[in-house]
Amino acid sequence: MFSPEGPSLRELAVQALSSVEHGYDLLAPKFDHTPFRTPDPVLDSVARALRRTGPFDAGLDLCCGTGAGVGVLARVCRESVTGVDFSAGMLDVARERVRPAGPRVDWVRADARALPFGPAFDLVVSFGAFGHFLPRELPGLFGQVRSVLRPDGCFAFPVVAPPRPGSLGYWMLLGFDVVMRVRNAVWRPPFVMYYRAFRLGDVRGELERAGFRVELMALPEFGSRGDGSPRVRMVVARPRPS
Numbered sequence: 725m726f727s728p729e730g731p732s733l734r735e736l737a738v739q740a741l742s743s744v745e746h747g748y749d750l751l752a753p754k755f756d757h758t759p760f761r762t763p764d765p766v767l768d769s770v771a772r773a774l775r776r777t778g779p780f781d782a783g784l785d786l787c788c789g790t791g792a793g794v795g796v797l798a799r800v801c802r803e804s805v806t807g808v809d810f811s812a813g814m815l816d817v818a819r820e821r822v823r824p825a826g827p828r829v830d831w832v833r834a835d836a837r838a839l840p841f842g843p844a845f846d847l848v849v850s851f852g853a854f855g856h857f858l859p860r861e862l863p864g865l866f867g868q869v870r871s872v873l874r875p876d877g878c879f880a881f882p883v884v885a886p887p888r889p890g891s892l893g894y895w896m897l898l899g900f901d902v903v904m905r906v907r908n909a910v911w912r913p914p915f916v917m918y919y920r921a922f923r924l925g926d927v928r929g930e931l932e933r934a935g936f937r938v939e940l941m942a943l944p945e946f947g948s949r950g951d952g953s954p955r956v957r958m959v960v961a962r963p964r965p966s
């Protein structure tokens with residue numbers, strides 16, 4: 725799972741015993757060599773789908789980390805791209821490594837639950853970060869996204885179908901979440917990262933309650949499951965006129 729340039733088991737353990745913010749500060753220099761960075765095929769597929777949805781002027785990558793999604797936005801936004809994250813370490817790496825040609829790029833350190841922007845964006849994306857939010861935080865998070873979108877803007881993110889119960893992937897995710905729940909029951913500060921808490925049905929309901937109209941687009945590059953449903957979809961949420 726980890727390349728030789730990635731973190732050692734000891735480094736991962738120290739990071740996982742920190743807060744989310746400080747854990748990512750520590751992980752930042754090696755983050756791009758971990759499976760936690762969104763893989764390029766997912767980024768490319770979302771960029772292709774957004775090209776069919778756009779064009780866009782100003783884009784925001786929520787929880788941008790080392791800038792994986794900023795690269796996507798730079799391909800579909802004409803004027804400006806902003807990456808926001810609360811880890812200064814991740815933003816430092818992003819600033820150094822991600823310098824796309826094209827739109828202006830800004831990096832902003834802020835908590836996604838309290839975004840320091842007005843309604844300035846016509847596209848908000850997010851990759852691989854929703855597991856850091858408890859289900860009870862989603863209404864506030866989605867409310868923040870809605871507040872930074874222009875009325876005709878959209879919020880888009882990929883969602884991978886959960887692994888089939890009993891499969892290796894199912895047991896791996898379950899095992900990871902159980903370990904994190906035990907860790908959070910006995911250790912402070914908490915490190916919230918639960919893979920199984922972000923479920924498409926619930927998320928769709930929360931987006932609708934936050935004032936979005938939700939559409940699901942299959943990302944065809946990833947094929948479909950045995951029951952014919954897509955393996956990976958892109959959620960596209962647009963503000964309902966108030």
Ligand SMILES: C[S@@+](CC[C@H](N)C(=O)[O-])C[C@H]1O[C@@H](n2cnc3c(N)ncnc32)[C@H](O)[C@@H]1O
Nearest residue numbers: 748761762787789792809810811835836851852
């Ligand atoms: C798994 S990384 C994903 C990074 C990047 N989006 C990617 O796909 O490679 C999760 C990122 O979310 C950030 N993050 C988690 N909770 C956050 C919050 N409340 N506000 C801002 N950033 C947050 C972390 O600092 C980290 O950079």
